[in-house]
Amino acid sequence: MKRTFLQNLLLSILAVAGIAAAAFIAYFITAFTGGMLFYGPLVLVIAAGLALLSVISIFGLFSGRVRRIMLSSFAGLCLLAAAGYEIRQAYINSLAQVNEQEVNLTQYAPFAADTKAADLGHKASYQLTENLLRLDGATALYPLYSAFAQAVYPQDDYLPYVQKEGTDFVVCTSTSEAYKRLITGEADIIFAAAPSMAQTKQAKRAGVELKLTPIGREAFVFFVNKRNPVSSLTTEQIKDIYSGSLTNWSEVGGKKAPIRAFQRSEDSGSQTRLQKIMEDRQLMAPPKENVADVMSGIISLTASYRNYNNALGFSFLFYASQMNASDEIKLLAIDGVPPSKESIRSGNYPFTTEFYAVTAGSTNPNVEPFLDWILSPEGQELVEKTGYTPVK
Structure with a gap:
């Protein structure tokens, strides 16, 4: 059965709230494990991206194939950013x-x-x-x-x-x-x-x-x-x-x-x-x-x-x-x-x-x-x- 706009809006609010709660916990953990400079902001970017993709999916915007491409592209960019950061840190740490x-x-x-x-x-x-x-x-x-x-x-x-x-x-x-x-x-x-x-x-x-x-x-x-x-x-x-x-x-x-x-x-x-x-x-x-x-x-x-x-x-x-x-x-x-x-x-x-x-x-x-x-x-x-x- 097709959901109404209000139902989609309610589901979106719940999804965004859940992602925000998970992001808060993840940011708190990274702050205490020395990752505030890079992984803290990355957590916020991931949370914002997932929240946006969740809303798009709940409201059925774009086709399923396009949404999957958007999700995989976003995940790939986040992984590339993390890999680039770790490579740079490894180089800096290798210096006397x-x-x-x-x-x-x-x-x-x-x-x-x-x-x-x-x-x-x-x-x-x-x-x-x-x-x-x-x-x-x-x-x-x-x-x-x-x-x-x-x-x-x-x-x-x-x-x-x-x-x-x-x-x-x-x-x-x-x-x-x-x-x-x-x-x-x-x-x-x-x-x-x-x-x-x-x-x-x-x-x-x-x-x-x-x-x-x-x-x-x-x-x-x-x-x-x-x-x-x-x-x-x-x-x-x-x-x-x-x-x-x-x-x-x-x-x-x-x-x-x-x-x-x-x-x-x-x-x-x-x-x-x-x-x-x-x-x-x-x-x-x-x-x-x-x-x-x-x-x-x-x-x-x-x-x-x-x-x-x-x-x-x-x-x-x-x-x-x-x-x-x-x-x-x-x-x-x-x-x-x-x-x-x-x-x-x-x-x-x-x-x-x-x-x-x-x-x-x-x-x-x-x-x-x-x-x-x-x-x-x-x-x-x-x-x-x-x-x-x-x-x-």
Whole structure:
């Protein structure tokens, strides 16, 4: 029996409501499984398409053959879109990445079995038995101050990630968070690059004076995909690239391809160093990536370095060559000088920089004796053994 228009309308409403309910559940699942960026919108498109095809079918619009062609074409387009997305993601994930969050710091933890932390080979002349200092710092410097702790702290389990108060003696929260913890008194000493202007202002607002004690030297390096024919840049070219006035690799002797110049998050040690190199030049906006957050929705963050053929990135030598080493990345010479321990020691490498043990008025009586020991031959030996260049 042929249905009336009102019956078709009612069936259409029920069908669309059922599809909408199923789509809501599917979208909720994709949001919590990390698919909000692509599969969330795809779910909505599929739901809208199915709802439209359902209404067409209920009202008997077009012939059955045409409706089947429409359904199969729509399904094919959705599958092609999903396949294209997965292929693209597989390619991106295959690229080497320089991202501090990717490094497992537990392999450098003091006293851990098979730790990579450097060892003196004998008992240090200075030992801490009480009033242990709370240490924090940059990811790239964790292996160093972990080695300091291993030399002078009593043997125990010191986890690199903050678990709870009273267990945070040798942790690593990264440069920006470490400065915050130092300023608020949650850390006694942090190991990091010099503070950014924002971090200096934050300390002044809190009535805290930051004291920087140089304990070693390091090279600030730039790197590209190993297949990039460019092997050297000048200081001025670096400034031009990161100010946005030099945009193509062909302008510096490479292939014709736009330069994808990655940056780091604000207040990270390496981003602060880049800002100092730029001096009064305005940094261009960094490449961004969208990240899905269930509570905040889609948020845009500074993209981590991905080793595209046209990529340019930066970090510190030890981190880029040892902690996050990749044979797919090539370190660039600057002004014709390659980054190495020899060029750091001689001062010939233009972007040689000191790193610091930073304090902010801690009342712990062991602060100064510990700093003195770091600058002693034993402490400087650990700087050398870790892979950095001593200041003494």
